[in-house]
Amino acid sequence: MTLGYLALVGIFFAMIAALFAMALVEIRRPSDPGPLPIDVGRDIEHRWFARLLRGLPMGDVHTGDDTDPHHAPQLIYGAATGPATFMMRSNGDVPDGGTLDAFVCDGVATVGPGATVLEHVDGADGLVIGEGAAVGGRATSATWILLAPGSRVRYAAAPHIMTDGPAVPSDPVPLAAWDGSFDVDLEWLLSEGMPLDQALRSLSRTAGGTLSGIGAVHALERRTGLGSSTIDLAAAVNPWWLQDAHGWYLGAATARIPGDLVLPAGAVVPFHLIVDGTLVARDGAHFHGGVSVGGDAILFDECRVEGSLTAKGSVLLGDRASVGECVSAGGDATLGACVLIGGGRNGGLASTGSVALGPGVRVTNKIYADAGIAVDDAAVYSPLPERNIDQSSPTGTYAP
Amino acid sequence: MTPAVQILSFVIFAVISVYAARHYRFLWNRLFQRQDRAYQDLAGSYLPSVTVIIPMHNESRVAAGVIEHLVDADYPQELVQILAVNDHSTDDTAEIIDAAASRYANVTAVHRTDPDEARGKTEALKTGTALATGEVILVFDADYRPGRGLLKRLVAPFCDPSVGAVMGRVVPSNSAANALTRLLDLERAGGYQANLQARQNLALIVQYGGTVGGARRSVLDAVGGWVTHLTEDTDLTLRIYLRGFRVVYVNIAECYEEVVQDWAARTKQLSRWAVGHNTVMLDYLWPTLRSKLLTPRQKIEGVLLLGVYLAPVLLLLGWVASIYLAFVSAGWYLTVYTGVLGSLSFNAWGNLAAFNEIGSALLLDRRKRSILLLPLGVFSSFAGMWICTGALFKTIKGRIRKTSVVWDKTPRYATDAPATPVEPGGGR
Secondary structure, eight states, X not given: OOXXXXXXXXXXXXXXXXXXXXXXXXXXXXXXXXXXXXXXXOOOOTXXXXXXXXXXXXXXXXXXXXXXXXSOTTOOOOGGGOOXXXXXXXXXXXXXTOEESEEEESSEEEEOTTOEESSOEEXXXXXEXXXXXXXEEEEEESSEEEEOTTOEXXXXXXXXXXXXXXXXXXXXXXXXXXXXXXXXXXXXXHHTTOOHHHHHHHHHHHHTSOBOHHHHHHHHHHHHOGGXXXXXXXXXXXXXXXXXXXXXXXXXXXXXXXXXXXXXXXXXXXXXEEESSOEEEOTTOEESSOEEESSOEEEOTTOEESSOEEESSOEEEOXXXXXXXXXXXXXXXXXXXXXXXXOSSOOEEEESSOEEEOTTOEEEEEEXXXXXXXXXSSOOSOOOOGGGBOOSSTTOOBOO | OHHHHHHHXXXXXXXXXXXXXXXXXXXXXXXXXXXXXXXXXXXXXXXXXXXXXXXXXXXXXXXHHHHHHHHXXXXXXXXXXXXXXXXXXXXXXXXXXXXXXXXXXXXXXXXEOOTTSOOSHHHHXXXXXXXXXXXXXXXXXXXXXXXXXXXXXXHGGGGSTTEEEEEEEEEESOTTSSHHHHHHHHHHHIXXXXXXXXXXXXXXXXXXXXXXXXXXXXXXXXXXXXXXXXXXXXXXXXXXXXTXXXXXXXXXXXXXXXOOOSHHXXXXXXXXXXXXXXXXXXXXXXXXXXXXXXXXXXXXXXXXXXXXXXXXHHHHHHHHHHHHHHHTTXXXXXXXXXXXXXXXXXXXXXXXXXXXXXXXXXXXXXXXGGGGGGGGHHHHHHHHHHHXXXXXXXXXXXXXXXXXXXXXXXXXXXXXXXXXXXXXXXXX
16 A cells, blocks of 8 residues: 555545535534524415515605605606605506616506606506506506506506406306216216216206216216226226227326327317317317316317316417406416406416416416516407318317 | 356346446536526416325424415415324324414314324315315425425426426425435435426426425326325326426425434335335336337436436346456456446435436535535445345335235424525525
């Protein structure tokens, strides 16, 4: 064994010893004496900045007040004097072409045509984002937000968010709850070989309203033990358009299709649906539950989803389509005219790309987009790529 | 014998290398690639009815705290049902939860007192689930302190019908108590902040951890509900994936818990986890490989995950083999073998949460100086090897004798969880 070898071993052990020495010093006198801080009192609060601004010392923000003759409540700021943060105790406008850092008011806030708010804007009683106006951060309100054509915001949160446009059609009629008295009839219809969606239609006619398919499937699960094992769709709850499709019924009123899926016009999906590939649903398709899509989700005009719609790819909703709860898009989200999101218990729209809104859109709660929200007065709902859809089979492939 | 030991050492080396590669992949993903936000952009927008079940056995020191925190949650209380399930407590737990139930309309005290009935967390969960009315069932241990926004964060992923269960991040509240708690704090950081988040990003198998999480009621029913098991959470995770649903990890859904403060309790806890996990492996390895609903990547991850408590045993075998080979003079091969095995195992297996992941988690948590503690993890790593080896024998023995599950309750210390305010809307 050479001296050099011994030196090398010595250096190695010295390094190890040094590391342990530092560890022992740290454990005796820790730099992090307490646990990782968590703010346990923190709410999910969309309008936090408005609250924060109201809590600042008055000297830090410019205030507008009805009682102050120097602050006309309807014109608080012009483009000439440079960006600043404003707080108003009544209605307030950012006039045409004006620029502000942030703007909070207790009444209705209006960001005029072509005006810019670099950070956040909040109007407690309402918020209007004018034509061509832009908000770099959050646009929030305790009541409603109206987005005019050509406006752009990063984030919008209010109980009602709408775009200017034609009158929105009334909310879709909710599905009637499943009544146990239909159980026997449903079993009989299915035993006669009628697919579930047709059986539901038949029962709905008797009931005088559209019955919840989810409720029916849960009833079947309870009575027949469908949920006890993974079974092929073809053997059980099989709408006619899925009879030849390769898929699984998972239980919990949920079906999963491993590839792409093209639904015919007017198709009724009486359960939650998971599509690993791309989903294309033609006009008037009706999903009684939620929809989870591994690729893009393209829903034509007047499609209706009672639950939430989540897609790893982009989401395209045709005119007058509706989603009862939330929409989540891993790519861009494009909403046609008069689309309604959150018509059910609650709702919201989130996208990791951009969101394009057509006229007359209504969204409950909030819209968030990494790449911003844009409202276009032109037809944002571009023609669907019909030519790329293989229509030869119920599970045709779609090539974007 | 030497050739056999050499073959064994090569096999062990290969297995450990695969695990090391897995951990380096996680590290790269967590530090440099796109992160999955687990539907948190929709937190507060999706509000289903929720039942929170809190299994309790002799929890008088902590029972009131968890209920108070849940009642104070930023969630419509008419949509929240809180079930405090007293499982044969012999202290004041029953009185405490009865008092809470009389004070709050949505809190129900459930008492399991029949001396002939089975006991343990899973049994309490079964009782609670039978009474649950919510679409989503969340589970908290009694020593947890859920923050105001936590319920909204945990339920948000359920807007996706493919999500069967959800898991939040656990943060030790008593990390400052002693050297063990400090090391367990590091282990938790690596396990959640780095490992689980990376598995979520890579669409692999995310583990439901049994607390600060929960399942969709309909999915829970479809997969057969809670099964009496030492690790009912891992068991449920596998059943959810094998049924075609998935589990989502919500990193920002952080919650304080107590970690064990003495080595005896730690040994019992780790042994219980290892025996339970090994049993799950025996039950689900073949179904995982055969599943038509798992992707190939999920199958590989599933096998590695199921074998996670066998790896320390293999490491121990590897060290024994290297000592043997040293005595029989295996030459240059031994130097390379022991050097690389030592390096890989330190990085991939120290402390049962990979050291490289602990380091990256501490960076992400902005606790850089705690990285200095990493060498001390060697001691708990060696302890883990012995405990897991013992647990393997226990598993085999239990399998042969078909012994029933015996639940060892984790002790409580009732440390006060800190509340550090941060700027509204801000976050890590």
